[in-house]
Amino acid sequence: MTKLKKGILIALIIILVDQIFKIWVKTHMILGEEHKIFGNWFIIHFTENNGMAFGMEFNLEFGKILLSLFRVAAIFAIGWYLYHLSKKNAPFGLIICVSLILAGALGNIIDSAFYGILFSDSLFQVAEFLPEEGGYAGFLHGKVVDMLYFPLIEGHFPKWFPFWGGEHFIFFRPVFNIADSSITIGVITTLIFQRKFFKNNNTDTEKLEEQNLIAEQNSENKF
Numbered sequence: 001m002t003k004l005k006k007g008i009l010i011a012l013i014i015i016l017v018d019q020i021f022k023i024w025v026k027t028h029m030i031l032g033e034e035h036k037i038f039g040n041w042f043i044i045h046f047t048e049n050n051g052m053a054f055g056m057e058f059n060l061e062f063g064k065i066l067l068s069l070f071r072v073a074a075i076f077a078i079g080w081y082l083y084h085l086s087k088k089n090a091p092f093g094l095i096i097c098v099s100l101i102l103a104g105a106l107g108n109i110i111d112s113a114f115y116g117i118l119f120s121d122s123l124f125q126v127a128e129f130l131p132e133e134g135g136y137a138g139f140l141h142g143k144v145v146d147m148l149y150f151p152l153i154e155g156h157f158p159k160w161f162p163f164w165g166g167e168h169f170i171f172f173r174p175v176f177n178i179a180d181s182s183i184t185i186g187v188i189t190t191l192i193f194q195r196k197f198f199k200n201n202n203t204d205t206e207k208l209e210e211q212n213l214i215a216e217q218n219s220e221n222k223f
Helices: 003-030 061-087 092-118 178-192 195-220
Strands: 034-038 042-049 143-151 151-157 168-170
Touching: 003 061, 003 178, 003 195, 061 092, 061 178, 061 195, 092 143, 092 178, 092 195, 143 178, 178 195
Parallel strands: none
Antiparallel strands: 034 042, 042 143, 151 168
């Protein structure tokens, strides 16, 4: 199996797990409902957002459409880049990272594109799949399902702390999903190992340029 096929397989597995988890939450929980998994440290908390990763939102309808279109364009760009990396024989680690980012982007765009059509609203009731009266929103107007909540540390900032002195805080406050995690892991890992990942690519490019230069010199010497 080629590096590209392995990367695509990893992406498909992540998308599948992400969607299974989201659909289960959507069809078994009411918006705002939560279940404690490990005390107060790990909670399945059902929430939805209209915007970006980790619960960030756009309030305007135009912003929602713009974000969805941007995601679609980004998916095509990332897909092309993944194919380009495979052709350049890039390190497998880099291909995995790009595959993780692609999987996360696809996982969330599926929610935005289709969940509004496929499900009823989750407010005060468990959502119904393919309701007779139709879904709660149109194409590209669906909400992204988030559920992973890790409030590991809770307390108050010291009163001398700038701007937030004395205010209550929770770390980690954002509620997210598997797709968000996939993007984050892919980006952070790429940043950590960027020298290793891109050094190999630069070395390969330099070798190819050197080979072309030698070939040109040999061709000139013949004449």
